[in-house]
Every structure is written in structure tokens, then in C-alpha cells.
Amino acid sequence: xxxxxxxxxxxxxxxxxKVFLECVQDMDHENMFWYRQDPGLGLRLIYFSYDVKMKEKxxxxxxxxxxxxxxxxxxxxxxxASTNQTSMYLCASSLHGGNTEAFFxxxxxxxxx
Amino acid sequence: QQPxxxxxxxxxxxxxxxxxxxxxxxALYSVHWYRQKHGEAPVFLMILLKGGEQKGHEKISAxxxxxxxxxxxxxxxxxxxxxxxxxxxxxxxxxxxxVFGKGTKLTVNP
Numbered sequence: 001x002x003x004x005x006x007x008x009x010x011x012x013x014x015x016x017x018k019v020f021l022e023c024v025q026d027m028d029h030e031n032m033f034w035y036r037q038d039p040g041l042g043l044r045l046i047y048f049s050y051d052v053k054m055k056e057k058x059x060x061x062x063x064x065x066x067x068x069x070x071x072x073x074x075x076x077x078x079x080x081a082s083t084n085q086t087s088m089y090l091c092a093s094s095l096h097g098g099n100t101e102a103f104f105x106x107x108x109x110x111x112x113x
Numbered sequence: 114q115q116p117x118x119x120x121x122x123x124x125x126x127x128x129x130x131x132x133x134x135x136x137x138x139x140a141l142y143s144v145h146w147y148r149q150k151h152g153e154a155p156v157f158l159m160i161l162l163k164g165g166e167q168k169g170h171e172k173i174s175a176x177x178x179x180x181x182x183x184x185x186x187x188x189x190x191x192x193x194x195x196x197x198x199x200x201x202x203x204x205x206x207x208x209x210x211x212v213f214g215k216g217t218k219l220t221v222n223p
Contacts, residue, residue, distance in 0.1 A: 031209055033210075033211060035213070040215065041215060042115065042118075042200060042213055042214055042215035042216045043155070043200060043202075043213040043216075044115070044213075045210060045211070045212050045213075048208070048209070048210045048211075050208070050209055056208060056210060058210060058212070059114070059115070059212065090154065090155070092155075092211075094209075094211070096209070097209075099143045099145075099160055099162055099204070100160075101145075101157040101160070102145070102147075102157065102202075102211055103157075104154035104155050104156075105154060106153075106154050107154060
């Protein structure tokens with residue numbers, strides 16, 4: 001059974017904290033994605049990684065960074081969390097080739113207070 | 114740049130049909146469709162890879178018109194289980210970045 005696992009389902013952090021969201025996939029996928037989901041705005045791409053240590057910015061990278069030191073793990077980092085980063089964060093992975101199914105994790109609901 | 118979906122929301126009675134549209138201002142080489150039920154992760158429905166291609170999944174099918182840079186998702190004889198938000202996705206900028214539209218919320222009532 002294929003799996004994309006996000007480390008936390010719910011997270012509450014304080015403004016200014018450094019926050020790490022972790023995502024692990026067990027399918028040996030090359031591509032990994034971080035999305036942010038807000039009501040009425042759909043799934044917005046924050047960052048994309050197509051290989052270890054390789055990344056591309058998505059549509060809304062400001063305030064975020066990523067790390068991919070191992071193929072199976074893709075981390076999203078909020079350097080200094082702000083209240084406008086309160087959101088649902090979804091991680092996904094897919095095989096290299098572009099036109100393959102993406103598998104999503106269950107999401108992390110992050111609240112910044 | 115996100116693809117544009119329409120309508121934003123649809124309310125149906127069981128057994129009715131619906132069409133969800135997805136378009137892009139940039140050239141499309143493929144279109145992905147996903148469904149997300151409330152509180153769950155998005156789940157893959159289908160990918161259309163060629164212009165004019167049509168695919169089906171249960172009573173859900175889709176078409177892809179490469180020339181018009183648009184795709185349509187057809188839900189026939191809708192069931193309660195079809196309720197959810199439907200997203201279309203496209204690859205962006207010659208890379209494998211998968212970007213999604215804002216979604217179409219479908220509600221099927223008894």
C-alpha cells in the first residue's frame with residue numbers, strides 16, 4: 001500500500017518560531033511537492049523537488065524553504081512563522097516523467113498564534 | 114500560473130449530470146483530475162495525455178482539447194459518493210511542477 005506520511009496532523013506554533021513540516025514517502029518517487037490549501041484558493045504549489053537536493057520554486061515560495069537530503073524525505077521550513085501562514089499543508093509525490101499519478105499525504109493543519 | 118476551473122460550485126440531486134471545466138492560458142500537454150472529500154487527501158481520478166483524448170472512471174469521464182487548451186470532466190448519473198471538491202492539474206513551465214486550479218465543489222443531495 002503506497003504511502004505519503006506527514007509527521008503531524010495538527011500543529012500549533014507561535015509567531016516567529018522556526019517550523020519544520022516533514023513528509024516521507026515509501027514509493028521511491030523522484031518528485032515531491034508541498035502545497036498549501038486555503039478555502040477558495042485551491043491547492044497552491046509552494047515548492048517542488050525532482051531529486052535529492054534539487055528544488056524549484058512554486059507559485060508562493062515566499063516565507064518558506066525546503067530541504068531534501070534523502071530521496072524519501074521532503075521537509076518544508078517556515079523560517080519565522082507568521083499568522084498568515086496558518087493553513088493546511090499537503091505533501092505529494094510522484095514518479096519522474098511528469099504525467100504520473102500524484103499521491104498525497106493526509107495534510108498538516110498548522111495554526112500560528 | 115493556476116489553471117482556471119468553472120463553475121466554482123455545483124449542487125445536484127442524485128442521478129443528475131454535471132460538467133466541470135478546466136482551462137489554461139498556456140499550452141497544455143496533459144491534464145490531471147483529482148477529487149478531495151471533506152477532511153481527506155486528494156485522490157487521483159485520471160490523466161489525459163493527448164489532445165482529444167477521452168478517459169473514463171466509473172461514471173466519470175473526461176475529455177481534453179489540446180487546441181483549445183481545456184479539459185472537461187463529466188459526471189454522469191451522479192451518486193452521493195461523488196460529493197467533494199474536484200481539482201484539475203497541469204504541468205507548469207516545461208518542468209514536472211504540478212499546479213492545480215482552485216477547485217470545483219460538487220454537492221450531490223438525495
